[in-house]
Amino acid sequence: MWDLRRLHLLHELHRRGTVTAVAQRLNYSPSSVSAQLAKLEDEVGVRLLEPDGRRVRLTPQGERVARYAAQVLDLEESVRSELRPDEAVTETVRLATLETTGRVLLPAALTRLRTAAPYLRVEASVLPPEVGLTELEARGFDLAIAEQYPGHTRAHRERLDRQVLGTDPVRLVVPAVSGITDLPGAASMPWVMEPEGTAARNWAVQQCRAAGFEPDIRFDSADLEIHVHLVRAGHAVGLLPDLVWTGNAVGVRLIELPGPSHREVFTSVRAAAVSRPAIRAVRAALAEAFDAVGRAGVPR
Known part of the structure; x- marks a missing residue:
């Protein structure tokens, strides 16, 4: 049986490139990450890592397992959502937001969630959309608010779902x-x-x-x-x-x-998490907040 947490570490290494970067992102020590990856090699039964100077890199087999690890993590997240469709929203949602939406939409959305989902915990960080979407795909966040401009459409990422809030x-x-x-x-x-x-x-x-x-x-x-x-x-x-x-x-x-x-403002989540009650609640609150701002208008 392959350990899901160790697969997550391999997935992170595939995305971030170094054990040090994985350790910093997940608040582990580099030695702990290396030890867990060594145990994963024993579980899988093939060599996943090889020396690359003072670092390590994934072997071809390691890259293949890392790609499957992403699918396994998505499947696990999707199944969890399906098993708890009516559960009270008591989770934590980690949100990456633009500066403007953090200042205008986030407070209004949190006010709505205080009534609609009083036990939901929202943690937010202000990040450029280029960073927010990358960290969302890497599971550093559960939801990202991003923007795109006419003639400058952002690349669609296969594992991410996108919903437009408005223009x-x-x-x-x-x-x-x-x-x-x-x-x-x-x-x-x-x-x-x-x-x-x-x-x-x-x-x-x-x-x-x-x-x-x-x-x-x-x-x-x-x-x-x-x-x-x-x-x-x-x-x-x-x-x-x-x-x-x-x-x-x-x-x-x-x-x-x-x-x-x-600019077109949109929310993005991992496709496997679309049905999570907490994700649906936060998206709905952000959509209501955006509509309310649009109705209020902007002074000339």
Whole structure:
């Protein structure tokens, strides 16, 4: 009989590449991870690991077992959900959220869950969607909130289910006293954008290029509040989604962009966990929160 926890360790090693990374992720010591993987080798009866300098790597047999381990873990999660469809929601759901949805949707969703699922525990971390989706697939989280932009659709991962919460308009944001009226009018201004490599940054740069200029990006930050303060103080312009404002756009002006100018916000969970009562409860609360924000509108 192969131990499920040891299969999980092998799966993590396949994804993360080093015993040290697995140990850090799961709060084990590297020696403990190595010992458990050695025991798994004995259980399986073939060599799963081989030396690679000062590290180890999976053998071809190890890679094959790791791929099957992912399926076994998914099956175990799916069966657990099927066996407890009507059980009171008393689990813990680990959630990876965007900064804006963490600030706006998460509090409203938690308020709803206080009534709908009072014994549910939600643990949340603010992470870029690129990280959140990867950690979701690696079982570091149970649910992730992510975004994608027109023309920049994220890759669909076979083991992850995706449900759209809705669209969040993105607008050009300029200081309230600025005379800028459209995107080309911001060509000579300093810009603030999200860090290089993010979907939001790539989309924003493409919008500027389509308007005929290369943006002068002087500031970048994953914290959109910093964007707001720089624009409000007159030091930059930027492209920001409506969820940033949470009912207060004082000191700035929001200008419509040409063409499709929104981000699509969605939740993602492992396909094997779709039917878990706790997952369904959290998804429903987030959907209600998003709809409520949309009805409230954003000040101009």
